[in-house]
Amino acid sequence: MNKQTWIIALSFLALVGCGKHEKPNFTYMPDMHYSPAIKAQEGIQRLPVAGTIPRGYEPYAHQDLDPVAAGKLHQNPVPRTKETLARGQKIFNTYCIVCHGAYGEGDGSVVPKYPRPPSLQSDKIKGYADGSIYNVITLGQNLMSSYASQIAPEDRWALVHYIRALQRAKNPSPADMKFVEDRNAALAR
């Protein structure tokens, strides 16, 4: 190459370097630029080694038990506080209300397109131990699928407290009624 050709070649390269950076007009050796990107959830996923569990995760110990048997074995470890009930309400309204309805009576918005679930106000569920309701949420039951992957264990227990609150709201004790009357009277004053 003579001197003139070099100058032309160099000024060409210098020009290529100009322009808007976000949209290059000319890409030299574009191999890496247009690499085939793999998006999340696309292609072959590597499975964890069999038996692997995430850190801090405690597997549900009663996989093989029915709700009644499981209910006898574990108590609700989450205290029933205002915050817990609010959390339970949020989870219920997110995951359960569509089928079970606002008070758990089986009148959710997807019913009757989806088969009507049994009422959570039944004597059966009222008589269930907390651990029995937890068992159904964790493992699912017939048509209802498991919610173990969507709802964390503490939130499932909070949900059980909230279902109890729904049952109590539909069947208040005389003391509950007196509390409400006294509060309403105080508010009216």
Ligand code: HEC
């Ligand atoms: C897609 C609709 C659907 C959703 C969402 C759903 N369920 Fe259910 N649930 C059902 C059906 C249907 C049954 C009855 C299953 C069967 O045939 O045993 C049931 C059964 C139950 C039972 C046992 C009732 C009994 O009498 O045996 C409990 C407790 C329960 N669900 C709680 C929940 C909670 C808590 C949630 C939210 C995390 C939830 N369900 C979300 C449809 C649903």
